[in-house]
Every structure is written in C-alpha cells, then in structure tokens.
Amino acid sequence: MGIKERKEQEKSEMRVRILKTAMKLFLDKGFDNITIRNIAEKIEYSPATIYLYFMNKDEILYALRKEGFEKLHELQKTSLNIKDPLKRLLKHGEAYILFALENPEYYDLMFMMRGHVKQIKELDYYDIGLESYELLKNNVKDCMAQGLFPRTNVDIAAFSLWSCVHGMASLIIRGRGIMFPEEQVNNIIKGALNFMLKVNHDKNWDINNKSTNLKPELNT
Template identity: 50%
Template sequence: MGVKERKERQKTEMREAILNAALKLFSDEGYDNVTMRKIADKIEYSVGTIYLYYKDKSEIFFELHNRGFAEFYKKQLSVQHIKDPIERLFAHGEAYVQFAMEYPEYYDVMFISRTPSKELKKNEHWIEGERTYDLLKLNIKQAMEAGHFKGVDLEVAAFSLWSFVHGMASLYVRERLMMMPTEFIKPLIKGALQFLSRAY
C-alpha cells in the first residue's frame, strides 16, 4: 500500500471513529448536550482534530442522519419482491420496526432526537429521507389499487401507518417495553401489525 492510499485509509478510519462516537453521544445525551470536545474526548483525540473533518456538530448530525436513512431504505427495499400489495405493505411495516431494533441509535437520531440539524433544515430536498416515505406511499397506492383502504386519502393513509409503526419502534428504542419479557416483544409487534392488517 502506497503513502497516498495509507493516508486515505487513515482519514476514512478517523471519520468512522468520529461518526461512531457522535452517534452514541447524540443518542445517549441528546443533541443539545453534545459538544465537539465531548466527541473528541470519546475517541481520545484533540478537538482540533475533529474540526479537520467536520466544521461543527450539526454537520456530523446531518451525515449520520443521511447514513441512517440510506440503510433504512435498503431495509425497506428488502420486501419489495412480495407480489401481494397488502402483504408487502405490512412486511414493509415489519422491516421498519426491525430496522429500529437493529439500529436503535440511528433510529433515535433519525426520528426521535428533538433538535434537528441546521444542515438538515437547509437541505429541503434531501434525497435519503424523501425516498423512504415515497416508497411507503407507493406501496399504499398499490394496495389501494388492489381494493384496500377504500375512501382513504393517500397522504392520510401514509401518515397514519407511519405513525403506527413509529410508535412501536419508539417504544422499543426508548426502552419503554422493559416490563415485557424480551422474547415477547417481536411476536407482540408482529401481532400488532397483523391486527392492523385485518382492518383493511
């Protein structure tokens, strides 16, 4: 490996270290309570080193936000092969909750963190976030075309279904289901989705 390649690898590794540390801190302490110095302390580097890679914590938050949505989109695409539109839609819901269970810190940054990034507000047309919601609406639209959700507005249906699965995911991520035995949680969530599907 040449000098140039080694330097690029070191830069990539440093970025990953910064992002991983920030993700943990944002999730555990909240955006407002995290500083660039705290991130630096977490990886045992000087705060000046962090500023060589990111101009502020807002930029770090935005990159984590987009990374999370990119992975989230992959998870949603994993059920698109299902032919029956209503089965696909509720598999979509399961994939949503599964993502939250597998990546709770990312889910927290993406959907629960109270303080959004300034960078996120500037990017009104951020692709990663929009396409995930568009995929949900596509699946609902195809379910409607197959005779489901009669008389329901597409936007209302999308918002309602998103709110339903988000509620379950948030309860899990924020550890509000701790009173339940761990082995009951996944079957309970699946049962809740099946319960909803019977209404349509």
C-alpha cells in the first residue's frame, strides 16, 4: 500500500470512529446535550480533528441517518421481485421490522431521537428515505389496482400501514413486548403483519407465510 492509499484508509477509519462514537453519545445522553468537544474527548483527539471531517454535530447526525436509510432501502428492495402485491407488501413490512431489530441504534437516530430537521428536504439522505416511501406507495397502489385494497387516498393508506409497522418495531426494540414469551415474539410480529393486511383487504385473504425469521436472536 502506498502513502496516498494509507492516508486515505486512515481518514476513512477516523471518520468511522467519529461516527460510531457520536452515535453512542447521541443515544446515551441526547443529541442536544452533546458537543463536538464531547465527541473529541471520547476519541482522545482535539475538536479541530473532528472539524476536518464534519462542519458541526448536525452534519454528523445527518451522516449517520444517511447510512441508516441506505441500509433500510437495500433491505426493502429485496421485495421488488415478488409479483403478488400483498406478499410483496408483507415482505416490505418484514424488511422494515428486521432492519429495526438488527439496527436499533440506527432506527433510533432515524425515527425516534429528537434532532434538528430544519433543512431535511435539502439533504441527500432525504431522497433515499423518499425512495423507500415510494416503494411502499407503489405496493399499495398495486393492491388497489387489483382490487385487494379498497380505493382511497394512497398517501393515507401508505401512512397508515407505515404507522402500524413503525409502532411494532418501536415497541419491540424498546422492550415493550415483554408480556410475550421470548420464543413467541417472532410469531407475534408475523401474525400482526398478516392481521394488519387482512384488515385492509376487502376479501377473505390469508398467506401461507414462510418468511424469514424476523427476530435475529431467535434464529437457529
């Protein structure tokens, strides 16, 4: 490895270190309570080093959220090759919950932690998030076109489904599903997804669900 390549690698490693440290501090103490100096002290460098990579802590938060949305979008794209719109929609929901279960820190930063969102529509990760939402809307449109869902405002239908899945994910990763035995959580999640789609479906519908286990720690 040449000098130039080594320097680039060191820069990349430092950026990752800053992001990982900032994520932990943001989640442990709250975004508003953390400064660039706090992050610098944690990685044992001067604040000036942080500023070589990020203008401010907002930019660090945006970089973390972008990483998260990219991971989520990649998971959700796995549903695109499913022809049946209901099964595709189910897979889309599973991917969302799987992302939350496997990446609770990212999920917190993206959807639950308070942070500045003043210029969110001008940020590049906004486009990635919008693409994920458009995937959901297109699935809903296909269900309506085939008479599987009643025709209504697509945004209202998509937002309703998203809200349900977000609620499931949030409850589980925050430990609010403790009333269920650990070995039943996966079936509860899949059953809830099926129930949600049945409620929106205007016919007697069921899926022989052979989906991948949603709860990582339950895999054998």
